[in-house]
Amino acid sequence: MMASKFSYWGNNLYTGKKSYNVVGKRKNFFMVALVAVAIAVLILGVKGLNFGIEFRGGSQFTVTNVDTSSQQVAIDAVNTIIPDEQPRVSTVGSSAIRIQTNVLEPEELIAVRRALMDTYSVTEDDVASASVGPSWGKDVSSKALTGLFVFLVLVMIVMSLYFRAWRMAAAAILALLHDLVLTVGIYALIGWEVTPATVIGLLTILGYSIYDTVVVFDKVRENTEAITEQHLATYSERANLAVNQTLVRSINTSVVALLPVGSILFIGTFILGAGTLRDIALSLFIGMAVGTYSSIFLATPLEVALRLREPVIAQHTKEVLGERAARKAIAEGTAVDANAVVASSTGTIVSGGHLGNRTVPKRKKK
């Protein structure tokens, strides 16, 4: 049974029988993160974000109950009023289209509305119009940035208090910034319009990314409690064990969180077309996926890298490694399998590693 194999795998991860050396190979993951962020910034620089009319300013018409979804009809209708306008037309829902133009004067607005009414032979109620000044989007962006800043400060305080280690908070926030940049980059790559709904999605990622990281860090904290009182495993090994132990949970929670968002994204993309639900779902979907990745592969390695700068932890690591090398030397001298002394990346002694009769001198053949 698949699920049973999955939980068997989870069990091995838990005991340390099987483990992925995420923390030990942290340099590789930092490189991956740096390259990914660089590519995202590059995409933003070259392709840029496709801002919706809420940010550019403009007028928008939504025609409902239309029979044809042909976009040329709408463009022609707009051009009869304003010849050199190049409207953007998209399908919304099952029987509606949306036409976006540059900012129109009130008279033009009414004229275009009438033209659309005639073209699609619908009633006045079926044509909705909207105008957005360019300053509105600016307002949204500046508010979003303020929100981001306030949130980061609050998270820094709450996490520093909860974990009693500011380095944990700092690592979580670095990972969060990584998530944000990557999400915006991927969004730019896909090229959908950036609307206030997108911004909502991005702001929600703030909460989700930290949420995910808190769960992993909670296990790290539990595993590294009284770390200096033993000399079996280093801080980074214990942290790596935490990553492995929470891996199953991380996968399960992100699948469960991505399923509803994915279904909004699916419905939004294939049935509803352009609109709030689609934009919110896309930025959430990317952000959650990236957030799960970073809580496993970036946040904890970052945290370990920061913690190793603490003199106490650094000293402890040195002591453990020193003692282990000494043990290993002794073990090699006595023909014991040196690898059995300690598990590679989690610092746990694997049960069932009994050496049995291997240590007993072999009987000579006759």
Add this chain to the structure above:
Amino acid sequence: MATTNTKPKTRRARPIIGLFVLILVLFGAIFAGTKWSDASWTPNLALDLEGGTQIILQAVTANDEPVSAEDINQAIEIIRQRVDSSGVAETEITSQGGKNIVVAIPGKPSQETLNLVRESAQMQFRPVLFFGAPQVIPAPTPEATPEQEDTPATPVNSSDPAWITPEVMAEFDALDCTDPAKLTGGGGVADPLLPMVTCQDDGARKFILGPMDVPGSEIKRASSTFDTQRGMWVVNIELKPTGTQVFSEVTKRLVTYTPVEYWNPDARPLEPINMFSMVLDNLVIQAPGVNDAITNGMPQISGNYTNETANVVANQLNFGALPLTFEVQSEETISATLGSEQLQKGMLAGLIGLVLVVIYSLIQYRLLGLVTVASLIVAAALTYGAITLLSWTQGYRLSLPGVAGVILAVGITADSFIVYFERIRDELREGRNLEGAVTVGWDRAKRTIIASDTVNFLAAIVLYFLAVGGVRGFAFTLGLTTLIDLVIVFFFTHPIMTILAKTKFFAEGHKWSGFDPEGLGLDRTRYVGRGRISGAGEPATKTANGASGKRLTIAERKAAQEEQNLTAGLLNENPINSKDGDR
């Protein structure tokens, strides 16, 4: 079974009963609301789902002076006065992010209503020329005005009754201030050089006012204070230098005129009154008489003010000090059909998401997944009830981003169950029996769930208070569902788990229970601590550890062991049982 760790069944079920009582109370309140008040079984919908017009106005000052929250509130009051008087039902006017005003008008508003909303409001100080009862005065009797027609003299100052031309008088007579439509205010800024005819803002009187003497922008500040000497609330105004000078001259002039008490509207020729008026948004808000010439630029208005009314007047004056104009930032009409389609499809998406989550958790956690399903159902009921109740009592409206927030909550709520279940499994792997694993696992999972929900709630609060656009609706549902998640985990999921941990099906780790020992890697005989061994395919037994996971006393252990001897067959790795084991 060891007696120390068995709470009576009712005590364990108590939180669940409490939760169901809460849900019953919630829906009972809504039911009572539908019977005796204006509540309904479905939450009110915001404009993007219901259709209507939303206008976002930005308050702009002449020279970029900062706009205070009081000014925005005052501006909202003015717009509300206009809209309410024009008879548009259920218009929602809110401030947004400190500088913006969002006016949401359901349905299809008329052009006049839209114009009313967009107009800016200004304050003017004008002398009162004539006032009277608010009703329409029947066509003037022929002899009432002839003298004035004889003297079409040009007025010498703004208080000169010569401003009252027959046309003005006719307009005054025709004005009906008892008609709410006349109390909307607005109508653009009145020409400061001409007299005007208007109503008091509460419709109690109507006025003919002379040309403007002092513009509202000459007010430096206004405040309400309690005058201890006279034992009454007063409003103090402080004027700017130019205003001080002009106002000083105006009051010097007014103080020589007939006091209001002795003024006779029927006297011919008409006498000028010592009264001036403060006009906000083309409605008279105050019309005090002038008793002294005020040369220091610090007039004080006294009347029958209470603390509250004095505050209102001071706020109005402060608003007048900062002439705001409203810039339309966005104006959007949303068709009702499109909104309902979005709602339908959004709910379909939510349902699909829910079903997928249920299937996934059943695959991952077998029958334990049913606990997730039950918890999600209770959470859904609680969320629906809370939103409906809030939409009735607080005027909350569900918007499309709000719906997205609810759908997202499915994932976040299920998340905390997974954290909890995984913790229990971890404790089982440590060799605890299910009851102990539930207790210890809960202790640890509780902390994690609280910490992560705090972060989520924090995000929701920050989003809510810095709200822009539809963010507010989203932040609200996100925060609400986070709280509900906590309630469910504490008062439903955990109590259910403690009860289930007692059942044979789960405690023995049935293949379909989600605690299948084989799946958890308990597939070989292993040392489980304190001199005990656990056999292959068996969860740790109850021999030494109680449900709390704590060490038992010797007496308890003996009692437990005796009990096990009686219920032989289960514990085949126990040496005492080996001879009368199964087979």
